[in-house]
Amino acid sequence: xxxxxxxxxxxxxxxxxxxxxxxxxxxxxxxxxxxxxxxxxxxxxxxxxxxxxxxxxxxxxxxxxxxxxxxxxxxxxxxxxxxxxxxxxxxxxxxxxxxxxxxxxxxxxxxxxxxxxxxxxxxxxxxxxxxxxxxxxxxxxxxxxxxxxxxxxxxxxxxxxxxxxxxxxxxxxxxxxxxxxxxxxxxxxxxxxxxxxxxxxxxxxxxxxxxxxxxxxxxxxxxxxxxxxxxxxxxxxxxxxxxxxxxxxxxxxxxxxxxxxxxxxxxxxxxxxxxxxxxxxxxxxxxxxxxxxxxxxxxxxxxxxxxxxxxxxxxxxxxxxxxxxxxxxxxxxxxxxxxxxxxxxxxxxxxxxxxxxxxxxxxxxxxxxxxxxxxxxxxxxxxxxxxxx
Numbered sequence: 001x002x003x004x005x006x007x008x009x010x011x012x013x014x015x016x017x018x019x020x021x022x023x024x025x026x027x028x029x030x031x032x033x034x035x036x037x038x039x040x041x042x043x044x045x046x047x048x049x050x051x052x053x054x055x056x057x058x059x060x061x062x063x064x065x066x067x068x069x070x071x072x073x074x075x076x077x078x079x080x081x082x083x084x085x086x087x088x089x090x091x092x093x094x095x096x097x098x099x100x101x102x103x104x105x106x107x108x109x110x111x112x113x114x115x116x117x118x119x120x121x122x123x124x125x126x127x128x129x130x131x132x133x134x135x136x137x138x139x140x141x142x143x144x145x146x147x148x149x150x151x152x153x154x155x156x157x158x159x160x161x162x163x164x165x166x167x168x169x170x171x172x173x174x175x176x177x178x179x180x181x182x183x184x185x186x187x188x189x190x191x192x193x194x195x196x197x198x199x200x201x202x203x204x205x206x207x208x209x210x211x212x213x214x215x216x217x218x219x220x221x222x223x224x225x226x227x228x229x230x231x232x233x234x235x236x237x238x239x240x241x242x243x244x245x246x247x248x249x250x251x252x253x254x255x256x257x258x259x260x261x262x263x264x265x266x267x268x269x270x271x272x273x274x275x276x277x278x279x280x281x282x283x284x285x286x287x288x289x290x291x292x293x294x295x296x297x298x299x300x301x302x303x304x305x306x307x308x309x310x311x312x313x314x315x316x317x318x319x320x321x322x323x324x325x326x327x328x329x330x331x332x333x334x335x336x337x338x339x340x341x342x343x344x345x346x347x348x349x350x351x352x353x354x355x356x357x358x359x360x361x362x363x364x365x366x367x368x369x370x371x372x373x374x375x376x377x378x379x380x381x382x383x384x385x386x387x388x389x
Contacts, residue, residue, distance in 0.1 A: 007217060010217045010221070011217055011220060011221050011224070012221075013221070014217060014218060014220075014221025014222065015221045015224050015225060017221075018221060018222045018225045019225050021199060022195075022199070022225060022229070025198070025199060025202065027195075027198050027281075028195045028198055028199055031191050031194050031195040031198065032191060032192075032195045032229060032233070033233075035187075035191050036187060036188075036191040036192075036230075036233045037233065037236065039183075039187045039191070040180075040183075040184055040187060040236075040237050040241045041241070041244075043179075043180055043183050043184075044180060044241060044244070044245040044247075047179060047180065048245065052080075052132075052134040052135075052138060053079050053080065053138075054079075054080075054081065054082035055080060055081050055082065055103050055104060055134070055135055055138045055139060056082055056084035056101070056102045056103055056104075057075075057081050057082065057083055057084060057102055057103065057104040057105065057106055057139060058083070058084055058085045058086065058087050058093050058096055058097075058102045058104075058105055058106070059072050059083060059085075059086050059087070059105075059106045059107075059108075060086075060087050060088075060089065060090055060092075060093050060105060060106070060107045060108070061086065061108045062107075062108060062109060062110040062112075063108040063109065063110055063111070063112035063113045063114075064113075065112060065113030065116075066113070067112065067113050067116050067150075068108040068112055068113065070150065071108075071124070071146060071147075071150060072106065074146040074149065074150060075106065075142050075143060075146050078141075078142040078145065078146065080137075080138035080139070080141050080142040081104070081138055081139055081142040083106075084101070084102055085102070087105075090105070090107065093105045093107075093127075094127075097127075097129055100129075102129075103128065103129040103131075103132075103135040103139075104126065104127060104128045104129060104135060104138075104139040105125070105126070105127040105128075106124065106125070106126060106139075106143070107124070107125030107126070107127065108124060108125075109122075109123065109125070112124070124143065124147070126139055126140065126143055128140075177247055177248065177333070178301070179301070180245075180247060181247075181301070181325070181328060181329045181332050181333065182296060182299050182301035182302075182325050182329065183296070184237050184238070184241065184328070185263070185299075185321055185324045185325040185328050186292070186295060186296055186299070186321045186325065187237065188230060188233065188234055188237065188263070188264065188267055188321075188324075189267045189270070189271075189295075189319065189320055189321040189324070190288065190291075190292060190295070190321075191233075192226060192230055192267050192268070192271045193267075193270070193271040193274065193275070193284065193287075194284040194285065194287075194288060195284075196226060196271040196272060196275045197271070197274070197275045197278040197283060197284030197287070198281050198284055199275075200275035200276065200278045201278045201279060201280045201281035201282070201283055201284070202281050204278070204279050204280075205279075205280060205281055215360045215361075215363040215364045216360060218363050219269075219272065219356065219359045219360055219363055222272065223268045223269065223272060223359075226268045226271070226272075227264055227265060227268050230264045230267065230268070231260065231261070231264055234260045234263075234264055235260070238256055238260060238328070238332075239256075242332070247332070248332065248333060249332050250332070250333070250334070250335035251331035251332060251335050251336065252335075255331065255336075255337065255338055256331055258338060259324075259327055259328065259331060259338075259341065259345065262345055262348050262349060262352070263320060263324040263327070263328075263348060265348075265352050266320035266324070266348045266349075266351045266352045266355070267320050267321075267324075269351075269352055269355035269356045269358075269359055270319070270320050270351065270355045272355070272359045273355040273356075273358040273359045273362065276358075276359070276362035276363075276366065295319050295321055295322075298312065298315070298316035298319065298321075298322050299316075299321060299322055299325035299326060300316075300322075300325075300326060301325060301329065317347070317351075320348055320351055323344040323345075323347045323348050323351075324344075324348060326341075326344050327341040327344040327345065327348075
């Protein structure tokens with residue numbers, strides 16, 4: 001009982017000290033609350049129009065056959081593309097693209113109809129304005145869908161593989177839903193790390209006295225402040241932001257809360273462990289420029305994890321955002337259960353244990369170094385005093 005009472009007393013004192021340090025530092029307040037609350041709003045406002053429709057495309061139809069005309073009509077009927085005109089030559093079409101009057105070209109070679117009539121493989125040329133990846137995505141999507149639909153009519157002697165389009169979680173293929181679910185989890189980790197790193201750098205620059213106490217109490221006392229702050233920010237991110245911007249969130253409340261608690265805990269100890277290496281206040285801002293984009297792409301939101309080079313796949317295991325983002329995408333978009341995301345939660349728990357141990361050791365070493373430096377300084381001044389006497 002005596003130990004528990006002492007632990008609780010020290011914990012409360014350490015919690016109050018760290019809480020005051022957070023809210024006295026204007027830079028940390030900007031990172032935690034202006035950036036932490038503002039970035040999700042900013043991202044959603046920028047990508048509010050997540051769909052690009054009716055991309056203007058011109059046709060160069062040198063085949064001028066029934067099959068090519070049917071193909072063009074079907075492409076024009078898709079949501080992604082609008083046939084804005086016809087050109088006699090590719091040079092004329094390319095000039096229209098350079099003048100920004102169209103963003104794609106659909107080209108049918110002169111032997112298109114002949115090859116189809118002979119049951120031979122024919123081709124359709126697609127040329128895109130790569131000023132935006134959306135232009136390429138829309139034209140490729142429209143052409144591929146029409147190609148699959150038209151195969152049974154173009155090649156009646158061969159029955160193509162049957163297919164059924166089923167996209168239950170992002171029916172409109174909206175970019176905001178695709179990107180925002182990844183960015184939101186990264187906001188939690190990054191702003192926490194930068195704010196905590198700024199505080200750690202300030203302490204070391206100003207040589208502030210260390211918070212005294214056993215390492216476990218220091219780590220828990222400090223960590224509780226950030227956990228409490230970011231659980232509130234996390235609930236704002238996973239509940240209020242989707243509600244404001246009509247982002248699908250099909251997971252149930254308690255499943256999401258369990259995930260959020262584990263993810264925020266992993267981020268707390270990750271930030272605490274790495275902040276022990278921060279010696280200057282501005283260091284985390286430099287890290288922001290270097291790490292944010294790699295961490296975002298390592299989540300696998302835009303490139304499958306199976307295609308990662310081995311080094312980058314292993315490197316991704318350093319960051320809670322890697323597995324927190326993957327778990328959140330499954331929760332938000334597919335309504336996954338805890339059992340479904342259990343492998344990712346296990347890795348987050350392992351990261352929590354490892355980074356907690358690193359934080360404990362680093363805190364103990366820092367206290368030892370501080371005590372040793374104070375002892376040497378006291379001995380030095382004592383020697384000077386004896387010399388003067």
